[in-house]
Amino acid sequence: MALHIALDAMGGDRGPDELVSGAIQAVCASDIEITLLGDEGLLLNALKGRKYDSSRIHIVHTSQVIEMDESPFDAIRKKKDSSIMRAFALHKEGKVDAVVSAGNSGATMAAAIKFLGRLDSISRPGIAGIFPTLKGPVLMMDVGANVDCRPLHLYQFGVMAAAFSQVLFGHERPRIGLLSIGEEGGKGNVLVKKTHELFQQSNTLNYIGNVEGRDTFQGDVDVIVCDGFVGNVCLKLSEGLAEAVLGMLGEEISKTIKAKLGYLLAKDAFRSFKKRVDYAEYGGAPLLGLNGNGIICHGRSNPTAIKNAIRVAAEMARNKVNDQILQLLAVEGETQGVPPVTGASS
């Protein structure tokens, strides 16, 4: 059966036109059905004159918009008729299989928890960032939902991201690393040291121990576990550094005609490189640990990113990532000497 995705068509920095373009691209590239949530007038306008299968794009009018810098908890309390809130309400009612939003990520997570609830025995749902590496994508979890964490939360981030990695990237036994400041298990802050002990008790997870910041982009680990403060800093630092590196390189190249000519000859290589590291390839960061499926996209997402996020959201639903998370947790619970898998209150 074709999957049905809800797209918050008001979120993000670029406005509904770009989001709607992404939705059209997704519909044209697959049999996915999409419901756009947002101002009906704006959305009809964005769809006008475009070629697509109109039986597979629907509009649900919403009267409110949660701004990017709004307090998430105020926003979800006051703006019941916002595109984000209504999208998750549709998901809860079973009318869509997943939600994609490029809007306020705190509000998206808060709305997701409010409507969908946490997956059984998961203490803290989180956001898994997908980073390009020399050898393929690596998941980092959490990248911003939980800034103050306990060891159990980090352990569960590892289990959830491993399940996603199995189902979406086909890694049978994803290598899980704990982000720290030294490779030896004794190194790190108090949180990391205690989390290391929890992972070591597992007989089923493929836990490879501590990894360092420099390992992130080598591709020798599939899942990197950290708290949401550290993960968010890493995510934004990486974006900033990649931009700065290309900016500085561009400045140097523009200084001489010879270098400019060289750049023109090597332009395709630069283009392939940019494509390879483009955040747009996966479109966004999956929300894990919910009774449902969601993807948070970058505020600056272009139509390609939105199209890919819709595809990944559909894959999450089709391949039942949540069933895989529950199964991994159950296997962990059955094996000897395993950390507590329940602990919603801790």
Add this chain to the structure above:
Amino acid sequence: MALHIALDAMGGDRGPDELVSGAIQAVCASDIEITLLGDEGLLLNALKGRKYDSSRIHIVHTSQVIEMDESPFDAIRKKKDSSIMRAFALHKEGKVDAVVSAGNSGATMAAAIKFLGRLDSISRPGIAGIFPTLKGPVLMMDVGANVDCRPLHLYQFGVMAAAFSQVLFGHERPRIGLLSIGEEGGKGNVLVKKTHELFQQSNTLNYIGNVEGRDTFQGDVDVIVCDGFVGNVCLKLSEGLAEAVLGMLGEEISKTIKAKLGYLLAKDAFRSFKKRVDYAEYGGAPLLGLNGNGIICHGRSNPTAIKNAIRVAAEMARNKVNDQILQLLAVEGETQGVPPVTGASS
């Protein structure tokens, strides 16, 4: 009067020859005097046949070496005759003005605290990383000495790095940012929120509020404050990402003859770029908060990095960075509504 620097000539991954080369370069480029600490036979061998003013390079023989992966506290307890320990002992005796080491950074910090002690009213000495940006260097403190911190520690990191920035980089009122995951003061983990309150009480510091990971390389902030866990992750992530970016770009360029030719034409631009982002330009990371001066260099430091670290160490001593730290703390203490500047026990 010419300054005298002690160089741990056994530390680092590259062996004494490279370190000694750096020392020779430093002596040739300035009037600095250097004492090399390490195995006399190895050091004499490294100096043999080289041209330099032999009245300004001395050797102190030491019989032990602290390995890169050794536990810092075991090492400084057991290896009293190691090059690192003896270097700081010389500094304590007033025979040198600063210490430079590319060895085990934990042991270097521990030896520094043991021999030099903490600067008056500083709770936790730390390591200030120097990052290249689009507009000049930025200091990040702490990048690894203190993994579990309190707000007062972070506040003092800001004061210390600001003093260094004033004295070494000539910034009259360095812009101090607090590394967080959102620009609004209310965003961050518990530690960051409480530290923000401390900085806000200051009437004298040029505190610009929260900064995000992506701001690190923009050059719009002079000092970035964070705990040593987050800072160390940032440092290593940046190294790893810069390497990965250049590696992936190189792979793409090598795919076609046209791109390779283009690269050859643009090679000088790549070289200038690499020089611009080269960690070797500042040589290493200053240790701040001690009764003395120290620089920790990267284990992979080349002779240029060592030469520059020796230069920066001499500048720290010549320009009395520590007096500036004490003065900033005193001014902070005199102004109204200022956070406690003493708190060695907290």
